[in-house]
Amino acid sequence: xxxxxxxxxxxxxxxxxxxxxxxxxxxxxxxxxxxxxxxxxxxxxxxxxxxxxxxxxxxxxxxxxxxxxxxxxxxxxxxxxxxxxxxxxxxxxxxxxxxxxxxxxxxxxxxxxxxxxxxxxxxxxxxxxxxxxxxxxxxxxxxxxxxxxxxxxxxxxxxxxxxxxxxxxxxxxxxxxxxxxxxxxxxxxxxxxxxxxxxxxxxxxxxxxxxxxxxxxxxxxxxxxxxxxxxxxxxxxxxxxxxxxxxxxxxxxxxxxxxxxxxxxxxxxxxxxxxxxxxxxxxxxxxxxxxxxxxxxxxxxxxxxxxxxxxxxxxxxxxxxxxxx
Amino acid sequence: xxxxxxxxxxxxxxxxxxxxxxxxxxxxxxxxxxxxxxxxxxxxxxxxxxxxxxxxxxxxxxxxxxxxxxxxxxxxxxxxxxxxxxxxxxxxxxxxxxxxxxxxxxxxxxxxxxxxxxxxxxxxxxxxxxxxxxxxxxxxxxxxxxxxxxxxxxxxxxxxxxxxxxxxxxxxxxxxxxxxxxxxxxxxxxxxxxxxxxxxxxxxxxxxxxxxxxxxxxxxxxxxxxxxxxxxxxxxxxxxxxxxxxxxxxx
Numbered sequence: 001x002x003x004x005x006x007x008x009x010x011x012x013x014x015x016x017x018x019x020x021x022x023x024x025x026x027x028x029x030x031x032x033x034x035x036x037x038x039x040x041x042x043x044x045x046x047x048x049x050x051x052x053x054x055x056x057x058x059x060x061x062x063x064x065x066x067x068x069x070x071x072x073x074x075x076x077x078x079x080x081x082x083x084x085x086x087x088x089x090x091x092x093x094x095x096x097x098x099x100x101x102x103x104x105x106x107x108x109x110x111x112x113x114x115x116x117x118x119x120x121x122x123x124x125x126x127x128x129x130x131x132x133x134x135x136x137x138x139x140x141x142x143x144x145x146x147x148x149x150x151x152x153x154x155x156x157x158x159x160x161x162x163x164x165x166x167x168x169x170x171x172x173x174x175x176x177x178x179x180x181x182x183x184x185x186x187x188x189x190x191x192x193x194x195x196x197x198x199x200x201x202x203x204x205x206x207x208x209x210x211x212x213x214x215x216x217x218x219x220x221x222x223x224x225x226x227x228x229x230x231x232x233x234x235x236x237x238x239x240x241x242x243x244x245x246x247x248x249x250x251x252x253x254x255x256x257x258x259x260x261x262x263x264x265x266x267x268x269x270x271x272x273x274x275x276x277x278x279x280x281x282x283x284x285x286x287x288x289x290x291x292x293x294x295x296x297x298x299x300x301x302x303x304x305x306x307x308x309x310x311x312x313x314x315x316x317x318x319x320x321x322x323x324x325x
Numbered sequence: 326x327x328x329x330x331x332x333x334x335x336x337x338x339x340x341x342x343x344x345x346x347x348x349x350x351x352x353x354x355x356x357x358x359x360x361x362x363x364x365x366x367x368x369x370x371x372x373x374x375x376x377x378x379x380x381x382x383x384x385x386x387x388x389x390x391x392x393x394x395x396x397x398x399x400x401x402x403x404x405x406x407x408x409x410x411x412x413x414x415x416x417x418x419x420x421x422x423x424x425x426x427x428x429x430x431x432x433x434x435x436x437x438x439x440x441x442x443x444x445x446x447x448x449x450x451x452x453x454x455x456x457x458x459x460x461x462x463x464x465x466x467x468x469x470x471x472x473x474x475x476x477x478x479x480x481x482x483x484x485x486x487x488x489x490x491x492x493x494x495x496x497x498x499x500x501x502x503x504x505x506x507x508x509x510x511x512x513x514x515x516x517x518x519x520x521x522x523x524x525x526x527x528x529x530x531x532x533x534x535x536x537x538x539x540x541x542x543x544x545x546x547x548x549x550x551x552x553x554x555x556x557x558x559x560x561x562x563x564x565x566x567x568x569x570x571x572x573x574x575x576x
Contacts, residue, residue: 179442179443179445180442180443182445182446182447183441183442183443183444183445183446184432184435184438184439184440184441184442184444184446184449185439185440185441185442186442186446187425187428187429187432187446188429188432188439190418190421191418191421191429194418194419194420194421195416195417195418195419197416198412198416198417198418198488199429199433200400200401201378201400201401201404201410201412201416202404202409202429202430202433202434202488202491202492203401203404203405203433203434203435203436203492204401204433204436204439205399205401205402205436205437206401208437208440209439209440212440212442216442
């Protein structure tokens, strides 16, 4: 079966995009930023696109990853890999907690609970300014070299080296996500999105599935948050703000919910537009609003949906269909 | 209790405030039979069904399934024990294919074992085969790749029953399987139920008594939350009390 292959066309396309990004874009940092947000959007899509769960807790998980990895490096002398692992563990733990409380409710109440947790996280970070730097952000976040048992494998000071590191992690996350979507767990998530009552009736304890989706989503989002801190050597308070949750959700929707490549498109579009337009016009977010409205009204599948529709028109349905499990 | 009773309720009661929707029901479903529960509107059939599937917790009384007390078991837990249900109002995964609907239903019996996220669904060969088999049996194989929502209403009702079948249940609980079906489709459904009855125990809830008489081994008539009459279809048909319960309903 095509689905079970790791190196199918879609995975190959991602590999090509990862290789081309730093060449096509003006800087490797910009390319790295896109991948970091694409990673966060992919994790958001697991909840929103596959599980049908609109979570505004994503910024909280992102921020937790940023702060904890940075603090572990600054105060605990943690290396690169251990800092990332700490971030992932913390993100998974916080997401499990938020998920466990939030999934007790459905619909709008569920969304409001994730929002409330997100706000709590923000004010906690704001209050604990001795640790987080509060409004000023956490400064001088290091970007250690990739070492294993005290041996330096790859120095990451060079922006291209760090981009490559991010790209490798993104690729691993992408292949993992693809695997997950095609698994019994992934198919059950889709079933819950489609009809939770029926999913219960055929034997799934849907709470367990939603909870695992939260745990995994939080883990990957925190990884993205940790990488972001290392990329810009700084953790701004905005990393844990509600607007971070907004941005991640918006990128996911613009890219296309329920698709694996959508998050990459959504993050790419938003980061590049932000970079280009913010130089020309500081109120560029206004245009983003217009774009979001257009996509929600006319392009329900997001940018990836548009690509699929184009591919179908030019007789490439098979390539586009591969995306769907 | 006798050995071949698959499902037994004792003094089952479900009250909404002061109103007793189910009012002391002792029901026994014998293994290997088709057992219909009929009754006029408001007789408590659906409330009884909710208690059996776990959708509602009975106010008092007990439910024994296969010799085990399942009164407090949640709906999803009952599937693993061998109890599967269909819905009165069609409840499918509308945007997923017919095959995927059935495969998900087959996979559901595994419960939390489906939390594996590192293995491909193609490794769940048993679920795929079960889905294929049920699809053949229901005559839906030609529509395997179509979205469930694109099927005709009659076919959706058949798929609804098929999803319950995928769990390989000891007991099939069918809630008005012919509801909303056209007059031409109803014989298809009753024929299917009769055929399934050969190798399954089936309990079905039905409003229209005419439909179930030909296929049931046993019929329970409910009225106002209680069992009015129970017996073979012939006995029930001849019973004066049943006629008067349905009177004014023109059923």
